[in-house]
Amino acid sequence: MSTEVNRWLGRSLLAASIVLSAFGQLGMKAGMQELHTLATHGVVLTAAAWSELAPTIEWTAAGLAAYGLSLVCWLAVLVRYPLSYAYPLLSLAYVLVYIGATHWERLAETGSALRTAGTLLILAGVALVTVADRRR
Amino acid sequence: MNNALLLLAVLLLASSQILQKVGAARRLQGTHTPREWLRALLSPELVGAVVAILVGTALWLTVLYRMDVSRAFPFLSLGTVAVVAASRLWLGEHVSARRWAGVALIAVGIALVAST
Incomplete structure (x- = not known):
C-alpha cells in the first residue's frame, strides 16, 4: 500500500472511531430515555408490551453497535498512531455528543455558553495536538 | 470513598488504553487474516484491556449514580491527562510541549462541556 493511501486510511479510521463513538453515546442515551419514559408511565412489561419496548431496544442496540464498531476502528488506529497523539483527539467525540444532544429533537438537551466555550477549548486543544507537531 | 472509587475507575480506563496500545503494537501490527486478528484479540493484553474497560465503566457508572455529577468532571479530564x-x-x-498544551486545553474543555 502506498504511503499516501495508508495515511488516508489512518485518518479515516481515526475519524470513524470519533464519529462512531459519539453516535454510540447518543444512541444509548436515546435508548435509556425511551426506557425512562416507559418506567415513569408505569407500563407493565407483559408480553403484550413488547412493542412498547421496541424503541428502547432498537436505540440501545444501535448505540451499542456503533460503540462496538468504534472500538474496532480504535484498535486499527492504535496500530498506526502513538497513543499520546490519538487519544486526545478522541475528545472530539465530546464536541459531537454536545452538538447532537442539543440539536437532535429526540434528546433536546439544553446547552449553555459555558459548555459551548468548553467545545471551543477542546477544538483549540485538538488543533494544537494535530497541526503543531505533524504527528509521531 | 466515592472520590477514591472514581479515581480507581479513571485509572482502570486509562490502563485499558495503555493495554490496547501495547496489544495493537505487539499483537495486531502486521496481521492480515481474520484468524490472526482473532488470535491477537485473545492475547492477554487485549483481553486485559477489555476487562479493564468493562470494570472501569461499571465502576464509573455505579459511583456516578449516587453522587453529584458535577463533582465527577475533574476526574473525566484527569483521564485524558493520565493516558498521555x-x-x-x-x-x-x-x-x-505543544502537545501537552493541547492536552491541557482539551482537559479544561472536557470539564466545561460536562458541566451543567
Whole structure:
C-alpha cells in the first residue's frame, strides 16, 4: 500500500472511531430515555408490551453497535498512531455528543455558553495536538 | 470513598488504553487474516484491556449514580491527562510541549462541556 493511501486510511479510521463513538453515546442515551419514559408511565412489561419496548431496544442496540464498531476502528488506529497523539483527539467525540444532544429533537438537551466555550477549548486543544507537531 | 472509587475507575480506563496500545503494537501490527486478528484479540493484553474497560465503566457508572455529577468532571479530564502521561512514562512516546498544551486545553474543555 502506498504511503499516501495508508495515511488516508489512518485518518479515516481515526475519524470513524470519533464519529462512531459519539453516535454510540447518543444512541444509548436515546435508548435509556425511551426506557425512562416507559418506567415513569408505569407500563407493565407483559408480553403484550413488547412493542412498547421496541424503541428502547432498537436505540440501545444501535448505540451499542456503533460503540462496538468504534472500538474496532480504535484498535486499527492504535496500530498506526502513538497513543499520546490519538487519544486526545478522541475528545472530539465530546464536541459531537454536545452538538447532537442539543440539536437532535429526540434528546433536546439544553446547552449553555459555558459548555459551548468548553467545545471551543477542546477544538483549540485538538488543533494544537494535530497541526503543531505533524504527528509521531 | 466515592472520590477514591472514581479515581480507581479513571485509572482502570486509562490502563485499558495503555493495554490496547501495547496489544495493537505487539499483537495486531502486521496481521492480515481474520484468524490472526482473532488470535491477537485473545492475547492477554487485549483481553486485559477489555476487562479493564468493562470494570472501569461499571465502576464509573455505579459511583456516578449516587453522587453529584458535577463533582465527577475533574476526574473525566484527569483521564485524558493520565493516558498521555502514561504514554510518555510507560510507552516511551515523545510528548512535545505543544502537545501537552493541547492536552491541557482539551482537559479544561472536557470539564466545561460536562458541566451543567
